Amino acid sequence: MSKKILDNNDINRAIRRMAHEIVEKNKGIENLCLVGIQKGGVILAKRLSSEIEAIENCVIDVGALDITFYRDDLNTKEEQPVVKKTDIPCTINNKTVVLVDDVLFTGRSIRAAMDALIDFGRPAHIQLAVLIDRGHRELPIRSDYVGKNIPTSFNDSIEVFIDEEGKKDKVVLIKGQS
Amino acid sequence: MFKSKDLLGIKELTPEEIYHILDSASGFKDVLKRDIKKVPPLRGKTVVNLFFEPSTRTRISFELAAKRLSADVINFSITTSSVVKGETLKDTALTIKALGADFVVIRHSSAGVPHFLSRLLDISVINAGDGSNEHPTQALLDLFTILSYKKKIKGLVIAIIGDITHSRVARSDIYAFTKLGARVRLICPPTLLPAEVDQLGIEVFDNIEEGLKKADVVMTLRLQLERQSKGFFPSLEEYFYLYGLTAGRLRLAKDDAIVMHPGPMNRGVEIESEIADGPQSVILEQVTNGLAVRMAVLYLLAGVKK
Amino acid sequence: MKILIKNGRLIDPSQGIDGIGEILIEKGKIREIKLEQKSKRAEVQKGKTSELQSFRTIDASGCIVIPGLVDMHAHLREPGFEYKETIATGTKAAARGGFTTVCCMPNTNPVNDNIAVTEFIIEKAIKEGSCTVYPIGAITKSQKNEELAELEALKRTGCVAFSDDGRPVTNSLIMRRALEYSKIFDVPIISHCEDLYLSEGGVMNEGFVSTILGLRGIPKAAEEIMAARDIALCALTGGRLHIAHVSSEGSVKLIRDAKSRGINVTAETCPHYFSLTDEALISYDTNLKVNPPVRTKQDVEAVKEGLKDGAIDVIATDHAPHHIDDKVREFDSAAFGISGLETAFALGLQLVAQGAIDLKQLIMTMTITPSRIMGIPKGTLAEDADADVAIINLENSFVVDPSRFLSKGKNSPFNGWTLKGTIEKTIAMGKVYDWT
Numbered sequence: 001m002s003k004k005i006l007d008n009n010d011i012n013r014a015i016r017r018m019a020h021e022i023v024e025k026n027k028g029i030e031n032l033c034l035v036g037i038q039k040g041g042v043i044l045a046k047r048l049s050s051e052i053e054a055i056e057n058c059v060i061d062v063g064a065l066d067i068t069f070y071r072d073d074l075n076t077k078e079e080q081p082v083v084k085k086t087d088i089p090c091t092i093n094n095k096t097v098v099l100v101d102d103v104l105f106t107g108r109s110i111r112a113a114m115d116a117l118i119d120f121g122r123p124a125h126i127q128l129a130v131l132i133d134r135g136h137r138e139l140p141i142r143s144d145y146v147g148k149n150i151p152t153s154f155n156d157s158i159e160v161f162i163d164e165e166g167k168k169d170k171v172v173l174i175k176g177q178s
Numbered sequence: 179m180f181k182s183k184d185l186l187g188i189k190e191l192t193p194e195e196i197y198h199i200l201d202s203a204s205g206f207k208d209v210l211k212r213d214i215k216k217v218p219p220l221r222g223k224t225v226v227n228l229f230f231e232p233s234t235r236t237r238i239s240f241e242l243a244a245k246r247l248s249a250d251v252i253n254f255s256i257t258t259s260s261v262v263k264g265e266t267l268k269d270t271a272l273t274i275k276a277l278g279a280d281f282v283v284i285r286h287s288s289a290g291v292p293h294f295l296s297r298l299l300d301i302s303v304i305n306a307g308d309g310s311n312e313h314p315t316q317a318l319l320d321l322f323t324i325l326s327y328k329k330k331i332k333g334l335v336i337a338i339i340g341d342i343t344h345s346r347v348a349r350s351d352i353y354a355f356t357k358l359g360a361r362v363r364l365i366c367p368p369t370l371l372p373a374e375v376d377q378l379g380i381e382v383f384d385n386i387e388e389g390l391k392k393a394d395v396v397m398t399l400r401l402q403l404e405r406q407s408k409g410f411f412p413s414l415e416e417y418f419y420l421y422g423l424t425a426g427r428l429r430l431a432k433d434d435a436i437v438m439h440p441g442p443m444n445r446g447v448e449i450e451s452e453i454a455d456g457p458q459s460v461i462l463e464q465v466t467n468g469l470a471v472r473m474a475v476l477y478l479l480a481g482v483k484k
Numbered sequence: 485m486k487i488l489i490k491n492g493r494l495i496d497p498s499q500g501i502d503g504i505g506e507i508l509i510e511k512g513k514i515r516e517i518k519l520e521q522k523s524k525r526a527e528v529q530k531g532k533t534s535e536l537q538s539f540r541t542i543d544a545s546g547c548i549v550i551p552g553l554v555d556m557h558a559h560l561r562e563p564g565f566e567y568k569e570t571i572a573t574g575t576k577a578a579a580r581g582g583f584t585t586v587c588c589m590p591n592t593n594p595v596n597d598n599i600a601v602t603e604f605i606i607e608k609a610i611k612e613g614s615c616t617v618y619p620i621g622a623i624t625k626s627q628k629n630e631e632l633a634e635l636e637a638l639k640r641t642g643c644v645a646f647s648d649d650g651r652p653v654t655n656s657l658i659m660r661r662a663l664e665y666s667k668i669f670d671v672p673i674i675s676h677c678e679d680l681y682l683s684e685g686g687v688m689n690e691g692f693v694s695t696i697l698g699l700r701g702i703p704k705a706a707e708e709i710m711a712a713r714d715i716a717l718c719a720l721t722g723g724r725l726h727i728a729h730v731s732s733e734g735s736v737k738l739i740r741d742a743k744s745r746g747i748n749v750t751a752e753t754c755p756h757y758f759s760l761t762d763e764a765l766i767s768y769d770t771n772l773k774v775n776p777p778v779r780t781k782q783d784v785e786a787v788k789e790g791l792k793d794g795a796i797d798v799i800a801t802d803h804a805p806h807h808i809d810d811k812v813r814e815f816d817s818a819a820f821g822i823s824g825l826e827t828a829f830a831l832g833l834q835l836v837a838q839g840a841i842d843l844k845q846l847i848m849t850m851t852i853t854p855s856r857i858m859g860i861p862k863g864t865l866a867e868d869a870d871a872d873v874a875i876i877n878l879e880n881s882f883v884v885d886p887s888r889f890l891s892k893g894k895n896s897p898f899n900g901w902t903l904k905g906t907i908e909k910t911i912a913m914g915k916v917y918d919w920t
């Protein structure tokens with residue numbers, strides 16, 4: 001059974017709000033860059049960057065980070081890992097890096113992403129922005145910017161559909177068997 | 179996608195599996211360009227390099243690939259292991275099992291030894307060259323190198339020059355190139371052509387000039403110098419005269435043809451130095467790509483459910 | 485004690501017998517063989533009942549009753565390689581496979597090139613063997629291709645043929661002399677046909693499969709060149725040539741041609757040469773490593789054709805048992821050979837099922853024909869012959885399980901095959917082995 005829990009407007013509003021919060025918390029975007037986690041975080045990072053650029057009227061660096069090599073579930077996953085592109089366009093040394101992902105769940109992906117990021121340099125700060133926080137953390141990780149908190153049960157799944165234009169966005173909750 | 183726990187040869191792989199390895203390899207190639215060239219996925223795993231034939235280059239490549247993936251590496255080689263004292267291959271395999279290794283990378287002068295080990299062990303076996311059978315990671319790195327220059331394999335004319343009979347590289351390359359749709363030409367004296375090889379869907383030339391015409395890729399194989407004493411050809415001079423890759427001959431290939439060699443080279447026997455070091459040579463690139471490909475293979479096999 | 489085998493289908497090509505009937509065995513000899521006439525069936529049975537007490541009666545209904553099989557080419561490994569096989573275990577395996585006579589090759593250690601070894605084998609076989617053993621003597625001393633062994637002494641002591649099997653006689657002049665000299669005794673010279681230059685380093689048939697396995701091939705020419713040479717020498721000398729383990733189409737043709745020219749040549753093949761092709765080696769299973777190597781489909785067909793038209797006279801096993809350590813290893817260094825005694829007849833029956841040869845032909849190639857070639861009084865159910873009998877159920881199937889072989893050699897490429905034709909009982913010189 002699946003249920004649409006956010007529509008196009010909800011998502012656009014959430015992204016705009018997060019963009020404002022990022023600018024506000026960091027007092028501008030100097031020394032800031034966004035890094036989306038493959039695969040769901042990359043488009044979200046681009047969407048956030050356009051909003052931020054609209055607010056601040058200048059360009060912000062956006063990158064993509066593949067965390068496949070840093071996952072802790074290589075042996076336990078059913079399907080084979082597919083390696084995706086990592087593209088960090090600037091040095092991250094002494095920068096504030098905002099990691100961006102679509103859904104925050106157990107926290108393991110974020111742990112892997114931080115490990116991966118640190119192999120590229122030494123950021124001054126790492127912050128985290130997610131569209132959906134669905135709970136069930138297994139690691140001491142929390143998000144700095146959240147689009148929407150959605151309580152779920154562990155076996156549910158959340159599917160986020162967003163594209164670069166922001167025309168057909170939606171978030172769907174699929175109830176799992178418990 | 180990748181079903182076998184082992185990489186025994188290209189023969190056993192589907193085109194999809196080959197592309198899957200190559201795609202992963204490009205991810206690792208990016209890793210190798212970073213300042214920190216090490217990633218953690220094989221942390222806590224142990225790779226045993228079991229080399230019954232001396233091959234510093236391949237062993238170092240596998241060793242470095244494993245270390246870049248944060249695995250521990252043990253090197254066994256014929257001179258240091260007890261094999262010389264009459265221990266059988268089976269004993270050696272069981273010893274490796276008892277050590278709790280996760281991978282064994284095997285190089286042996288006898289074809290089929292990796293298959294033998296794979297039946298005996300439930301850990302991943304990677305063939306690093308078995309007799310005249312296969313050297314799959316070499317073929318994968320060759321594919322990767324060609325792809326990086328030509329962007330495709332299908333339809334390319336790839337000429338392989340040299341001792342085909344005794345070459346595991348040639349066999350793995352033939353399987354790899356033909357599976358992905360290239361047109362493979364073998365250029366060699368008839369004494370160094372394996373039986374009924376035409377059934378593999380390749381063309382055979384005993385004239386190098388004919389075989390090189392309009393080739394996109396020119397690969398020369400290492401000539402084992404002892405072949406001469408076995409009567410496969412009368413002298414090295416005559417071999418070079420007939421089959422050596424020279425600048426004049428290379429001009430018969432396409433202008434943008436790339437020159438490859440699995441190394442180590444016999445300069446002046448199978449290839450002129452000017453060509454080996456020339457602008458069309460991608461021989462050093464092959465070495466770098468070998469590392470990325472071997473990382474991909476280790477990484478993907480680690481993900482196979484056993 | 486008397487043994488009466490009744491209700492079985494007696495097939496004895498040596499006497500042209502094929503029908504339901506009875507065999508009476510007494511003192512290790514065939515006393516009487518009687519075909520039952522359909523109309524008198526009840527009477528025959530009644531007539532016997534009064535004497536039944538003094539008989540051991542074997543009911544062979546549903547089975548064929550044939551002369552005990554004769555293997556003219558086996559390696560029993562003793563003396564010298566007792567860890568691979570002994571005369572005791574090899575003859576037990578033979579009996580298990582329906583064989584009651586085994587001729588053993590001389591490549592033991594020491595080589596059977598002198599009467600001490602021949603005597604040893606014969607005595608050992610009498611003491612410990614489960615069936616009759618005839619030694620084959622070496623052609624050259626130590627099988628070294630340098631000088632002829634003392635063929636007369638060997639013959640006198642009990643050798644029934646000469647061979648350097650395991651190796652060819654590379655020196656054509658010595659082969660000529662062997663063929664000439666052996667005419668004195670009218671015994672065959674058995675040739676292992678292999679040009680060692682062409683086969684050097686080879687471990688399987690040369691062809692497409694060897695190419696894709698990266699294994700060194702042995703070309704068919706290596707066998708055919710020697711077969712052609714020996715046929716020429718046979719024609720030259722008028723000696724008796726027997727060509728061992730024919731595996732290739734070319735060899736079959738050479739032999740057929742020689743026979744049509746009246747040359748005194750006979751030939752054998754082995755079950756693996758009509759049951760397997762080189763494609764089976766894809767798994768690098770060393771149990772398939774055998775010399776000469778298993779060839780291609782075309783050769784298999786030619787071998788079958790040769791058995792059918794008589795170009796090939798005999799099915800022998802070339803039973804070559806090996807210790808597991810000689811086989812569980814790299815293909816290149818694994819030993820050549822197949823442990824064949826316990827599967828040979830069932831594999832032969834596959835030819836009958838395929839229609840390649842008929843049952844009578846199969847039995848001939850494994851009984852009377854090899855006996856005649858070797859000049860031994862075996863392979864027949866004739867009255868007064870040795871009581872060597874095999875009772876075989878043609879319909880029963882079994883799964884080949886080398887771990888249950890009575891041979892020490894578990895090296896069978898037929899592991900796991902389901903075959904028809906179970907050996908129910910073997911009677912060797914009157915001694916009954918019941919396998920049911």
Ligand SMILES: [Zn+2]
Nearest residue numbers: 649650676728
């Ligand atoms: Zn032989």
